[in-house]
Amino acid sequence: MNDILPDEAELWERFDDAVRDWLRAYGYRPIRMPIVEPTPLFARAIGEVTDIVEKEMYSFVDALNGEALTLRPEGTASCVRAVLQHSLLHGGPQRLWYAGPMFRHERPQKGRYRQFHQFGVEAFGYAGPDIDAEQIAMCARLWDELALSGIQLEINTLGSAEERLRHRAELIAYLENNRGALDADAQRRLQSNPLRILDSKNPRMQEVIEGAPKLMDFLGEASQEHFGGVQALLKEACIPYRINPRLVRGLDYYNLTVFEWVTDKLGAQGTVCAGGRYDGLIEQLGGKATQACGFAMGVERLVALMKEEHGAVTGQAAQSAPDIYVVHQGELALPSAFRTAEALRGAGYDVLFHCGGGSFKSQMKRADMSGAQIAVIIGDDEATEGSATLKYMREDAPQKRIPQDQLADVIGNYLIGDDNDGDL
């Protein structure tokens, strides 16, 4: 679990701003869910035999009422719970987004943390492949807007529950016949979650995995048509993709389309965004059968990629510079400068007021480091006279004393360029 320090946090804010604009442009509306939910919600939604539910959840018993609670490991289950609890689907289809911390007790490494952050998107009540393709296309646009290159799209289809069941029976039979080649984890999962075995990275099992029956060969017409529809729209939008038949996802709620956006610039944890369709989940959690499709992206990984591709801006330079730095010295000057700073903020300027005293020289150094365009200097003389001295920080021009009540206008003219020859 990490502290996000100011240089980094400012990059996060730039990322957040871009993402919020982008979500709005695609018609998604915000929803905010609690960070803690009843434990059974995640067990039911994500699946009992998944890494997340079996070993990664921060679960605890509420000491006051004995309720089993869990810090959310992802947002989809909470979002569906909220949508059902507040009957949002009565208002027709919904496009929703959420953001915030998620918690998984994984082995930490670069790009994999125990508290991490996601932006997640869920669309409810859309049956066709168009929403799947639109969600994928919107990701592609975000990478473009963030000038991130080299994020590859992998897609797959998991078919319907019945198709997976038929495939599963054949897969179990095949794996039983090759039991000797399976590692302990795979043997344990053989009956409970054989599909996940196909996702194993164990090099000794790759040969057996290669030869396993493929879900793709069990798909009926409707599933094939849906997958074909997604691909046709991706081609329409000129979005390159690779079909990865081994893409099965680590959460059990998916059906039909699943996708991941992957980069090789971040080492082992290269999946920056992932999701897919989960048409059965709403009914499974007690709602009326409703189609659903969504994805979530990992903020830490995308911010790391932004740094990797564009370099990090650090220190004061990373901070957006104020318009004005207010420098003051003297007993009379303090209240006068304080009032002036507030008045300038009221006029719409970003103002850094010097706190902590010090000589004019050291204060001017601070003013310079802040990146401000203008220093407003108030000493006891100016305070007595009701004036201030203006100094241009970014050009060689004489400083000038002017009445305090004219400051906002004069600075305004200068900053919008009407009077930037230094002659105030």
Ligand code: HAM
């Ligand atoms: P997920 O694949 O578990 O899916 O997570 C989505 C993304 O969150 C990953 O691709 C990764 O970028 C980031 N992420 C996951 N775990 C960590 C971690 N420990 N540290 C850093 N980043 C991480 C879901 O969570 C689904 N709820 C997505 C979804 C929404 N499907 C449908 N709707």
